[in-house]
Amino acid sequence: MADKVTQGPLEMFGTDALVDEESLAIRDTVRRFVRDRIRPEIAEWYETGTMPVRELAKELGSLGVMGMHLTGYDCAGTSATAYGLACLELEAGDSGLRSLVSVQGSLAMFAIWKHGSEEQKQEWLPRMAAGEAVGCFGLTEPDFGSNPAGMRTAARRDGDDWVLSGNKMWITNGSVADVAVVWARTDDGIRGFVVPTDTPGFSAPEIKKKMSLRASVTSELVLDDVRLPAAAMLPGAKGLSGPLSCLNEARFGIVFGALGAARDCLERTIAYAGERDIFDKPLSAYQITQTKLADMTLELGKGMLLALHLGRLKDAGELRPEQVSLGKLNNVRESIAIARECRTLLGAAGITLEYPVMRHANNLESVLTYEGTSEVHQLVIGQALTGEAAFR
Known part of the structure; x- marks a missing residue:
């Protein structure tokens, strides 16, 4: 044969x-x-x-x-x-x-x-x-995720120095970082600060007992009267446009990244379905299996085409924030749907760490809401379409 x-x-x-x-x-x-x-x-x-x-x-x-x-x-x-x-x-x-x-x-x-x-x-x-110094980014707070403008972390002048006080939450790399970029409210609006993590008053307790992103360091940042020189402030960022410009960079990576989790789930599921015999023939030979695989492949490919188009726009300097929202919203949403559907085809094997699908699905639960929840991105797109801001 x-x-x-x-x-x-x-x-x-x-x-x-x-x-x-x-x-x-x-x-x-x-x-x-x-x-x-x-x-x-x-x-x-x-x-x-x-x-x-x-x-x-x-x-x-x-x-x-x-x-x-x-x-x-x-x-x-x-x-x-x-x-x-x-x-x-x-x-x-x-x-x-x-x-x-x-x-x-x-x-x-x-x-x-x-x-x-x-x-x-x-x-x-x-x-x-070079990876010799690790960084983290302190924007999100315990009570202010989707609404960073409400942050309570504050920086006040004391002579020529700045003194930072407050808490940041859900900070990747926080407990192992050498430097933190921390955003704080000042009398001159929101400003960013470069904070060496060995500065007195800075601590970063790690957050445990996570069900998602378990292979990742997630921390709280505690700033207890952290004293910094005037030169620690980022001179080119004033207001929310500073941190939001950074978030758009990270969201662009997610547009592609989420598809990697989906592709891995789909490839491993196709291989499993070809090896798993059900009623004397491979699982992959059944019509319902093939329709599921076809639908998932279609969404993965459409997401990839969207990502590559946004990549071309970014390389040309023409990518707009609402277009990043289109990519993040669609590709994460479809990727988590693919991971969940793949789990059904693997049956009980799908809940084990022998296969990656449940791990990817759990991780994507975090990706779905960090760097802007799906609802926030829907409202960004809605504002671009209507001219009306519906966030409040």
Whole structure:
């Protein structure tokens, strides 16, 4: 009997033809890293709620993915599309891994790169690009997630110094970070500060007992009269536009990243269905199985086409925030639906860590709500369509 001819879910869409060779080479490098370094360990990390962040940061720095889409200061200076494809491969390993890279590059590093002084850039960006210094981003507070304008963390002047007091919540990398970019209310509006984590009064207790993003360090930031020199303030950011510009960078990575989790679920499910015999024939030979696989492939491919289009817009300098919301809303929503549907095809095997689908589904529950909930992105899109802000 001749071998069966099969295609991968994204091969059916021919999306590689839409990407330049350099970006594909970067993608393949990250894919090999995930295959060789992450896949053998990720189930254990997830089960134990640990990840060797500092070790991985150096390895990812050597790979060139930390702040890879930024220019100068030892950053790789890749295209936005290449960065997106790297995020996809990282999240195919685990959402926690992509979160580590997103927070480092698109939030902490981008904030310093975009809004920082030359001294701040020189001090932190080369070390962060190498993974020798880990960063975190302190915006969300216990009572203010979707409404960052209500933040209570405050910075007051004391002579030439700034003194910061307050709490931040759900901060990726917080407990292992060397530097935190913290946003606080001042008499001059919301401003950002570069805070070395060894500054007296700064602490970052880790948040435990998570059911999602278990292979990721999540922390609270406590600022108890943290005294900083005047030079710690980000000079180029004033008001909410500063942190929101950083969030748009991170959301762009999620547009691609979530698809990596969905692709991994779908590929593993297709392989399982071909091996699992039900009533004397493979699960993959049943019509209901094939219709599920076809529908999931369609949504994955449509999401990939959307992501690549947004990548082209970003590389051309034409990407608007509401377009990022389109991508984040659609691709995370469809990815979590794919993960859940794949779980049904795997049956009881789908709830174990032998397969990645339940892990991805649980992780995507966090991705669905961080960097802007689905509802927030719907309202961003609604405002763009109607001109009316319906957030309040």
